[in-house]
Amino acid sequence: MFMFAVLAFLLPQVGLSVPAGKCTISDPLLILHQYYRSGDFVIAAVVSQIYRFSNTIIYEKHPSQELFNELIHFRPRWTFHASMELLSRRGRFTPNYKCDAENIPAAVIGGPNFDVGLHMAAILGIYKMPQLTYGTAPVMSTKERLAYFYRVFPSxxxxxxxxxxxxxxxxxxxxxxxxxxxxxxxxxxxxxxxxxxxxxxxxxxxxxxxxxxxxxxxxxxxxxxxxxxxxxxxxxxxxxxxxxxxxxxxxxxxxxxxxxxxxxxxxxxxxxxxxxxxxxxxxxxxxxxxxxxxxxxxxxxxSKQVPGFQTSLQKRSPTMYKEDGFIREFWEEAFACAFPSSVTEKEGREMCTGEEKLETLPGSVFETSMTGHSYSVYNAVCAVAHALHSMYSSQFKHSTRISHWRRRPLDHQRWQLHGFLRNVSFNNSAGEKVSFDQDGELVxxxxxxxxxxxxxxxxxxxxxxxxxxxxxxxxxxxxxxxxxxxxxxxNQTRPLSLCNNNCPPGYSKTKIEGKPSCCYNCLPCPEGKISNQEDMDDCVQCPEDQYPNKDKDSCLPKDISFLSHTEPLGISLSTCALSLSFITSLVLGIYMKHQDTPIVKANNRKLTYTLLTSLLLCFLSVFLFIGQPQKLSCFFQQTTFGIIFSMAVSCVLAKTITVVLAFMATKPGSRIRTWVGKGLSTFIVLPCTLLQATLCTVWLATSPPFPDLDMHSFVKEIVLKCNEGSPLMFYSVLGYLGVLSLVSFSVAFLARKLPDSFNEAKFITFSMLVFSSVWLSFVPSYLSTKGKYMVAVEIFSILASSSGLLFCIFSPKCYIILVRPELNKKDQLMRRNH
Structure with a gap:
């Protein structure tokens, strides 16, 4: 076990400007306190902890004892002076001159301020002396000095x-x-x-x-x-x-x-x-x-409490360590008393007995626990001790007696200590590991x-x-x-330290011009976006299948929406379609029952049956649009509607042309008579329907409709719909249907003044006017609505236009058949014709 000497210098917080020639190197300024204890090795300490005001210099004694009106914060001169003291023989200020190894420090501990380590290194680094600081690490530009410097202070x-x-x-x-x-x-x-x-x-x-x-x-x-x-x-x-x-x-x-x-x-x-x-x-x-x-x-x-620290601390007193000027200075200030030698300087104070107890002092005067700085000094001493032990153990590993090398001059080995000090690693008495990193800083x-x-x-x-x-x-x-x-x-709540209050969820931050980034305004999230945390830079979009809640701080799942059979709108449209289908079937039954009457025979029975069947299918096609869209229903939805309506309009066109040709054929010498016959209606209806069927076939073969999800039309709903696949083909089918309607309306309009007995042209004209009006209004209505209401608009257009054809063309005839049967006779028709 080594015995370590302690050589400590207390740097006073005073300063002096001395006229040239008043002091020499052999008669330097005096350090306020020096404390030495002998041992096998010397570990020196340069510390600065006392502030002192001075008296006026009268040059009756050494100036350093009567400094003038100056309060100094860690002046470099005292650190330089103490560092040179370490290079001199004890008691004599002769730097760089030693005739033996007595009192040569193995290492020097300095602190707590970075200035002490910085100025200490300027002198001691030249001699490669190990230096450990327990304060802030000084910034050094010379790598050589840094190589001999250790920080018992983390980075x-x-x-x-x-x-x-x-x-x-x-x-x-x-x-x-x-x-x-x-x-x-x-x-x-x-x-x-x-x-x-x-x-x-x-x-x-x-x-x-x-x-x-x-x-x-x-x-x-x-x-x-x-x-x-x-x-x-x-x-x-x-x-x-x-x-x-x-x-x-x-x-x-x-x-x-x-x-x-x-x-x-x-x-x-x-x-x-x-x-x-x-x-x-x-x-x-x-x-x-x-x-x-x-x-x-x-x-x-x-830090950690070191075993025995409290016991050692309680034993410290000026009476036990009389040569320790540090403790006397502290004792007088801590206990507000004075020792006899300083009574004249501190009048009015009680006399110090030296038996006062440190544990009686309040924490604001003296802490008895081991602080971080104290723990660092302790670790610094232990690090030097372990490095010395490792160095001498490696050099004299075969020696059995320490005394053989204990007195060996350290001058020649001082630089060798660095390799061991830098690589030192040990557990101190508190059970914690102590080591340095590659930069000489405590890990x-x-x-x-x-x-x-x-x-x-x-x-x-x-x-x-x-x-x-x-x-x-x-x-x-x-x-x-x-x-x-x-x-x-x-009030025991976590303090806030913000330039302004946090932006709550539902808001985002916006920068205030001319102020730091921590100062900002809060703006509500725009439609469709949320912020679910405080102080979000930007609001975020909800997933496609979700929508923001009222406060815009969370997303809610969207409801699935489609035109259902069970909702009021779906029930109403279904009821209308069934009712109209029943009426159409009833009209067809009436016509079939009275098929041999003149009014039925006069209007081309087969063409009438075809038209009524087409209208019945038109009403029934509505059910392809109601309910959850499926692959099959979407596939046939628009094409079925297009083909059936084309057949119905073609039948109306054929009936109108037949009426016109029939009257033209009654003129003497007319050759048109040969065109009037049962084959004429087939010649008109079949090609017109096949052309629409061809368009629909191309549509289904190239880009057929399919079930789709509309995520964006409504904020809170996902609309299940049938995607047309090709909008061009969809509007081509509608366009073709519009052309047929326009031609039929034009022909019926021209034939509207023919005699009533055989003429359906007036009714057809009015029915086509209704039909065309419905579908002309359909296009803007369809484009301006969204979701299931687009489907409802199309269903309404189908029902309204089909109803227009049904009631405008067949209601007058049914009236005669059912209510005025006396008019449904050949002589009545002939009389009215004339």
Whole structure:
């Protein structure tokens, strides 16, 4: 077991401008505190944790003991000076001059700010001395220096990605940012925030905390502080990301007091703190209210309680470690007392006994738990110890006595330690693995903490989740949201941090010109589209078989629609078709019963029977259109209608031509008599019907009708219909039927003044007028309707036009046959003819 020496330097937060010639290298500025304990190896530490105001320099003693009116934030000169001290013999400031290996550090631990590591590396990197920092990793341009530098702090980029995931997890897209005005802060603004913007995070404000170089800048800092406070508490963002370092908390604690000074109202904010920060304070902030931190979230270097830490901590006291100037300085400030040697400087304080108990201090003064920074220092010491053990074990693996090599000068082996340190991997006493990656950064994750402040101004940091960069992408961030205590103002509900309220389902976002992308208006989804989540960029179309509900936030299945036999419209049309079919059959029966009467014989019985049969089939063809469209019904629907109607109109045309030719044949010497006969009607009806049948055959052979779904005509319905297959053929069939009707109407119109006894022309003229009117109005009506109503229009046109032919042509004849049989005699017909 090795014994490790500790050589520590405490860098005061003071500065000095000394006239040239007043100090020499042999008489340097004094470090505020140095602490040394002997051991087999020396591990040095350069830390900066005390802020101190100074007195006026009167040059009656060394200037570093009476510095003038200056408050310094981690000045480089002290780090450079402490680093050169490490290269000198203890007690003498002679850098780079050592006659033996006594007190040569095996490694140096620096922190907590990045400045300490950066300036330390400028000196110690030349000598290839291993350096471990437990704060923010400094940005180095020299690869050689980087090769000797190790970060007992996970990658900052991983932390920022964790912060981004946390913001997105809570949907906090409208935030404020506060950062320290230093190199790391500027790098954060330039490199990290653009990545946040790309992922949808917007910034209401980006404010900086000035880095003070001297007391003369305090006034300027206060002025900027006032402005920052106004911006922060005047912001609509409920979440504020603070990118800072260990001293940032002291400045952050001043902000609520500035607001109180201005009589402003302090609104609750969810502070999101980076892992570089810790709870620190000026002595005069001891009694200040810290309730503004209640509900804050922070990232922290993953830590775990180390066995024996609490016991060791409780044993620490100025009486036991009198040579430790660190602990005396802390003791006086923590317990508000003074040791005899400093009574004159701290008048009014009680005397320190050295027996005060650390556990009696409130958490706002001293935390007894192991924080992330403390855990990093512990791991740094353990890493050096294991690397030294591995190095000497490999060099002297055959040696049985450590004493043979324990005193071997380390000067010649210092550079060799790097290979072992970079590859070190071990489990510490807390049972956790410690190792470095290829960039010399600690392979570890972050804890996510929730700050809970109690009425007595003590606080507790509760672990609510982790950020594990090495985990699978979906498990990198783990949050137990149910344990979070939110700021009091939010009544224990998750705070919103948005530029405007979320767009609810049924709405989509629309950009507001001149404002960040997180600020937008909400527009209702257009017809046929929905949004089923909050803040959707665009509304989406429902599937074809669904339609939006009233609120346009979900899709409902469409109803199936077709002209059914069971619905009122279908029942009405079916009833009409059956009634007209019955009437047609009745008329046909009347004609057949009275087939030998003059009025029946005078109007070509066979042609009349053919016409009535065609009309009967026309009425019955309606049933092909009613009901759910099937393959067979669609196949014959339009063609059957076209052929039967063509036959009916052809019969009307034949009857009209027959009447005309019959009267022309009665003129003396007329040769037309030879054309008048039973074969004339066949010669007219058959070719006209066959021509329509040919058109229909071509239609069925090339592009037949088929069952189809109409998804778009109605919002809430899917219409089952028969697709015509070829619209051209459909309108060709209708067109041919229209030509036949026009010819028949024209011939009947010309023959309308012939004698009534033998003349049906008047009735045919009127019937064809009705027929043509129906079908002329059919085309625009058919094209302007949708779904099952298109079918209903066609059925109505079939029934109306067929009824027109039936009643206009046959009702007068049936009247004579049934009601006025005395007129149905040959002598009556002859008398009327004359």
């Amino acid at each position: 900052s980029n991983q932390q920022y990605m964790g912060i981004l995931k946390l913001l997105l997890h809570f949907s906090w897209t409208w935030i404020g940012v506060i950062y320290v005005d230093d190199d790391c802060g500027e790098q954060f603004i330039q490199d990290v925030l653009p990545t946040f913007s790309q992922k949808g995070i917007c910034f209401d404000f980006i404010a900086k905390i000035p880095k003070i170089a001297s007391a003369s800048q305090v006034t300027e800092m206060v002025g900027e502080g006032f402005e920052t406070v106004r911006v922060v508490w005047g912001s609509s963002a409920n979440t504020v990301l603070v990118r800072g370092e260990i001293q940032t908390m002291m400045i952050l604690r001043i902000m609520p007091h500035i607001l109180e000074f201005e009589n402003g109202q302090m609104m609750s904010k969810v502070w999101l703190l980076t892992a570089q920060m810790d709870f620190t304070s000026f002595p005069f902030q001891r009694s200040w209210d810290i309730h503004f931190l209640h509900g804050a979230l922070s990232f922290a270097i993953h 570890a994750g972050f804890d996510i903490l929730n700050w809970v402040v109690f009425p007595n101004q003590s606080f507790q940091r509760v672990k609510l989740g982790t950020m594990e960069p090495q985990a699978p992408p979906d498990k990198v961030l783990k949050i137990h949201e149910h344990v979070i205590v939110w700021p009091s103002q939010f």
